[in-house]
Amino acid sequence: xxxxxxxxxxxxxxxxxxxxxxxxxxxxxxxxxxxxxxxxxxxxxxxxxxxxxxxxxxxxxxxxxxxxxxxxxxxxxxxxxxxxxxxxxxxxxxxxxxxxxxxxxxxxxxxxxxxxxxxxxxxxxxxxxxxxxxxxxxxxxxxxxxxxxxxxxxxxxxxxxxxxxxxxxxxxxxxxxxxxxxxxxxxxxxxxxxxxxxxxxxxxxxxxxxxxxxxxxxxxxxxxxxxxxxxxxxxxxxxxxxxxxxxxxxxxxxxxxxxxxxxxxxxxxxxxxxxxxxxxxxxxxxxxxxxxxxxxxxxxxxxxxxxxxxxxxxxxxxxxxxxxxxxxxxxxxxxxxxxxxxxxxxxxxxxxxxxxxxxxxxxxxxxxxxxxxxxxxxxxxxxxxxxxxxxxxxxxxxxxxxxxxxxxxxxxxxxxxxxxxxxxxxxxxxxxxxxxxxxxxxxxxxxxxxxxxxxxxxxxxxxxxxxxxxxxxxxxxxxxxxxxxxxxxxxxxxxxxxxxxxxxxxx
Numbered sequence: 439x440x441x442x443x444x445x446x447x448x449x450x451x452x453x454x455x456x457x458x459x460x461x462x463x464x465x466x467x468x469x470x471x472x473x474x475x476x477x478x479x480x481x482x483x484x485x486x487x488x489x490x491x492x493x494x495x496x497x498x499x500x501x502x503x504x505x506x507x508x509x510x511x512x513x514x515x516x517x518x519x520x521x522x523x524x525x526x527x528x529x530x531x532x533x534x535x536x537x538x539x540x541x542x543x544x545x546x547x548x549x550x551x552x553x554x555x556x557x558x559x560x561x562x563x564x565x566x567x568x569x570x571x572x573x574x575x576x577x578x579x580x581x582x583x584x585x586x587x588x589x590x591x592x593x594x595x596x597x598x599x600x601x602x603x604x605x606x607x608x609x610x611x612x613x614x615x616x617x618x619x620x621x622x623x624x625x626x627x628x629x630x631x632x633x634x635x636x637x638x639x640x641x642x643x644x645x646x647x648x649x650x651x652x653x654x655x656x657x658x659x660x661x662x663x664x665x666x667x668x669x670x671x672x673x674x675x676x677x678x679x680x681x682x683x684x685x686x687x688x689x690x691x692x693x694x695x696x697x698x699x700x701x702x703x704x705x706x707x708x709x710x711x712x713x714x715x716x717x718x719x720x721x722x723x724x725x726x727x728x729x730x731x732x733x734x735x736x737x738x739x740x741x742x743x744x745x746x747x748x749x750x751x752x753x754x755x756x757x758x759x760x761x762x763x764x765x766x767x768x769x770x771x772x773x774x775x776x777x778x779x780x781x782x783x784x785x786x787x788x789x790x791x792x793x794x795x796x797x798x799x800x801x802x803x804x805x806x807x808x809x810x811x812x813x814x815x816x817x818x819x820x821x822x823x824x825x826x827x828x829x830x831x832x833x834x835x836x837x838x839x840x841x842x843x844x845x846x847x848x849x850x851x852x853x854x855x856x857x858x859x860x861x862x863x864x865x866x867x868x869x870x871x872x873x874x875x876x877x878x879x880x881x882x883x884x885x886x887x888x889x890x891x892x893x894x895x896x897x898x899x900x901x902x903x904x905x906x907x908x909x910x911x912x913x914x915x916x917x918x919x920x921x922x923x924x925x926x927x928x929x930x931x932x933x934x935x936x937x938x939x940x941x942x943x944x945x
Contacts, residue, residue, distance in 0.1 A: 518532050518533045518534070518556075518585060518588045518591075519532060519556070520532050521554060521556050521561075521565065521583060521585060522565065522569065522583055526569055526572075527569070527572045527573055527576045527581060528552075528568065528569055528572050528581045528582065528583050529542065529580075529581065529582045529583070530582075530583050530585075531582060531583065531584045531585065531593075532556075532583075532585045532588075533585065533588060533591055534584060534585045534586060534587075534588040534591025534592055534593035534594055535584075535591070535592060535593075536584060536586075536591075536592040536593040536596060536597075537592060539551070539582050539584050539593075542580065542582060543580065543582065543609050544611075545580075546579075546580035546609075546611075547578075547610065547611055548578065548579045548580070548608065548609070548610055548631065548634060548635055549579065549580040549581070549582065549608070549609040549610075550571075550572075550575075550579055550580070550581050550582075550606065550607075550608050550609075550618075550627070550631060551581075551582050551583070551584065551606070551607045551608075551609065552564065552568050552581075552582070552583040552584070552604050552605070552606055553583075553584050553586040553593070553597070553600065553603070553604055553605040553606075553607070554583055554584070554585060554586065554587075554603055554604040555585070555586070555587035555603040555604075556585060556587065557587070558587075558603040558604070560602075560603060560604060560622070561603045561604045563622070564604050564606075564622045565583075567622055567623050567624040567627065568581070568583070568606075568624075568627070569581075570624035571624040571627040571628050571631070574624070574628050574800055575628060575631055578635065579631055579635070586600060586605075587603075605617070606618035606622075606627075608630070608631065608634045608682075610634065610679065612676075613676065613679055613680075616634060616679060616680060616682055616683055617683050618630055618683075618686065619683060619684075619686060620686030620687065620753065621686075621753055625800065625803065626686065626687070626753075628800060629686075629687060629688065630682060630686045630687075633682050633686075633688050634679065634682060637675060637678035637679045637681075637682070637692060638674070638675055638678050638692050638693065638694050639691060639692070639693050639694070640693070640694055640695075640696070641659065641693045641694070641695050641700070641704075642697070642700070643700070644700075644703065644704070644817075645817040645820070645821060646693075647659070647693070647704065647715075648814075648815065648817055648818070649817075649818065649821050650691045650693060651715060652812070652814060652818065653691075654688065654689065654690065654691040655689045655690065655716075655717065655745075655747045656689065656690045656691070656714060656715060656716050656717070656745055656746075656747075657690075657691045657692075657693055657714075657715045658678075658690055658691070658692050658693065658712060658713070658714045658715075658741055659693045659694075659695060659704060659706055659712065659713045659714075659715065660674040660692070660693070660694050660695070660706070660710070660711070660712040661694075661695045661696075661701040661704075661706040661707070661708070661709060661710060661711045661712070662674050662694055662695075662696065662710060663696050663697075663698065663709070664696050670709070670710040670732060671694065673710075673732055673733060673734055673737070674692070674694060674710075674712070674737070675694075676734050677692070677734050677737045677738055677741070678692035680734065680738060681738060681741065681742075684742060686753075687751070687753070689745075689747070689751065690741065690745060705720075705722070710725075710732045711723065712737065712740075714740075714741060714744050714745065716744075716745070716746055717746075717747070717748050718748075721740075721744040723737070723740055752773075798858065798859075801858075801859060801860070802854065802858050805854050805858075805860050806851065806854060809847060809850035809851045809854070809864060810846070810847055810850050810864050810865065810866050811863060811864070811865050811866070812865070812866055812867075812868070813831065813865045813866070813867050813872070813876075814869070814872070815872070816872075816875065816876070818865075819831070819865070819876065819887075822863045822865060823887060825863075826860065826861065826862065826863040827861045827862065827888075827889065827917075827919045828861065828862045828863070828886060828887060828888050828889070828917055828918075828919075829862075829863045829865055829886075829887045830850075830862055830863070830864050830865065830884060830885070830886050830887075830913055831865045831866075831867060831876060831878055831884060831885050831886075831887065832846040832864070832865070832866050832867070832878070832882070832883070832884040833866075833867050833868075833873040833876075833878040833879070833880070833881060833882060833883045833884070834846050834866055834867075834868065834882060835868050835869075835870065835881070842881070842882040842904060843866065845904060845905060845906055845909070846864070846866060846882075846884070846909070847866075848906050849864070849906050849909045849910055849913070850864035852906065852910060853910060853913065853914075856914060861917075861919070862913065862917060877892075877894070882897075882904045883895065884909065884912075886912075886913060886916050886917065888916075888917070888918055889918075889919070889920050890920070893912075893916040895909065895912055
């Protein structure tokens, strides 16, 4: 019979057949994992190769560009050119030669220097005014202009932080320089330089002091005898000079007393001593406990701190927002805006017979801006008689009869058509007591005081009336001089016309 197979054998056979199949699955899975790993490694390698290729290409392009790139074009600064004409009285150091400019300054008693930038609009405007002032004072002041913007120049290297242009500086032989902060017109510059050339006035009598008090807002008087203590004088001189940085129009008059007797009369007898005489009070400089010493900084601080005015004068500058800065303290302000009637001045000057040089024009404008002087005492009258050929005094009180004052003012103004140098001084008296002392007590009245006699304006039988034409005719008809001043004009044949009356002349 055939042999039989039981269940156990069958299970063994089955198990033998199933084992080989399990081992093959494991082998397949291991093969798959190794392939995946190889693919991953290959991707990483390819990525690294790509990055290295990109880096190499970028490096090659950069190197190529660096080796073959042309240098960048930089525009050069324009070549320095003259700012002032070659024939100008202003010495123009347009290449910024600071050393040469300062060497020229050291050779002059007074110098006025303009540091400018040729492209600056304000410098271009000031150029004309600066040259006009130079034409007026060319015989007394050295004028120079320095281009302090020219790149690489000596001035630019030493002064490379100038905040704005132009900078105007005045130099004297014994000063470090005075910065000009006033208006940039020629008339203001000339006035400033006049103060620089004469920073101190000498007081020889109480009449001198009264005169300066009448034409200035304050007078600072210093007692500095010219002896072995002349250092006190030098200090006071430098204070007066340096103060013009803050007072460019001469509101404060700096005076000096050298006489011990006069100093005692004025209350400055101690040595050294100073007084600031204001419109309503007097301030005294006291040296106590060494808190105050006689030096420039202390004296300058004392003067500026104590200076006060009943009416402050504000002069508009370029930066208009700063004009009221020192006055805007929260208190109310009353502002009077005024201007000079230049059209009337030009019209008057056009018809004058005076010389047409710049210095004469400036003197003429001074007379126009102040045609009348006020006489407050007999000392004032004596002073004006000493410096003029004649003084015409009018009594015109400032009351409801102010029309008399206006008429007298217009006569003084119009007279400058015939008297352009101020040979006749027109004065006004407003005090009835003083008018009586001077012989002009009636209203209205006028007197012309000459070198040898006095003429009185009389209103009789309505032949003379108080009007401009009558008063003008009276003044010019009665004016006489011991020695006539002849000013040569263009038409020289007319210079002697008014004097050639057939009588002998000594010229």
